[in-house]
Amino acid sequence: MSLRTLMFALGLVTLAPAGLVMSATASPPEAFTLAPLPYATDALEPVIDQKTMEIHHDKHHAAYVKNLNQAVAADPALQGQSLEALLANASRLPAAVRNNGGGHYNHSLFWTLMAPVGQGGEPSAALRARIDQDFGSWDKFVTAFEEAGLKRFGSGWAWLVWSDGRLQVISTPNQDNPLMDLAEVKGAPILANDVWEHAYYLKHQNKRGDYLKGWWQVVNWERVNALFAAAAQ
Numbered sequence: 001m002s003l004r005t006l007m008f009a010l011g012l013v014t015l016a017p018a019g020l021v022m023s024a025t026a027s028p029p030e031a032f033t034l035a036p037l038p039y040a041t042d043a044l045e046p047v048i049d050q051k052t053m054e055i056h057h058d059k060h061h062a063a064y065v066k067n068l069n070q071a072v073a074a075d076p077a078l079q080g081q082s083l084e085a086l087l088a089n090a091s092r093l094p095a096a097v098r099n100n101g102g103g104h105y106n107h108s109l110f111w112t113l114m115a116p117v118g119q120g121g122e123p124s125a126a127l128r129a130r131i132d133q134d135f136g137s138w139d140k141f142v143t144a145f146e147e148a149g150l151k152r153f154g155s156g157w158a159w160l161v162w163s164d165g166r167l168q169v170i171s172t173p174n175q176d177n178p179l180m181d182l183a184e185v186k187g188a189p190i191l192a193n194d195v196w197e198h199a200y201y202l203k204h205q206n207k208r209g210d211y212l213k214g215w216w217q218v219v220n221w222e223r224v225n226a227l228f229a230a231a232a233q
């Protein structure tokens with residue numbers, strides 16, 4: 001037994017030099033990580049209650065990350081790819097990558113689209129003008145977005161997306177999103193709301209419409225304005 005083999009057996013050295021582990025082509029054991037919420041779990045009260053935020057982020061989102069990492073770890077061909085690259089190939093990947101990759105992307109975006117009541121700013125003049133142009137009025141946009149969430153049967157998401165040179169309201173089932181190659185409408189997400197029951201059930205039970213109407217109070221328009229400006233330039 002060589003000295004290095006002995007040291008390895010004793011756990012004193014690892015097989016790969018530390019520098020190799022972080023190389024561009026190697027995938028670390030945990031490729032994707034759960035970022036903390038950008039605010040406290042009670043910050044969106046009373047619109048979204050603290051318990052819902054705790055379970056939603058610490059349990060549901062955490063599970064998507066864990067299961068995505070497991071699915072990627074099981075297939076060397078998937079390793080080292082960005083989340084966006086995986087989603088763009090969703091139709092050809094295992095369902096676990098589509099569902100958990102979508103879940104990770106959607107929730108990571110969703111948390112940043114919200115802010116405490118009164119702290120989310122206002123829609124920019126540019127966004128308002130484009131909403132008027134593409135929907136007829138602000139109120140028609142709000143109605144279309146709420147209906148997209150309300151009419152999504154089962155679980156899914158309501159979206160405002162920049163697609164084909166205009167703003168469109170769509171909905172997707174489950175954890176699908178408009179970055180996926182299989183999406184009916186592909187584009188850049190500008191605004192998204194989670195209409196899975198786990199997003200609202202503790203407070204609103206079966207009344208998804210109440211959740212959708214109240215949710216506007218916690219939209220982070222500063223973030224939405226920035227996403228619109230980047231997509232529509």
Ligand code: MN3
Nearest residue numbers: 060194196199
């Ligand atoms: Mn959710």
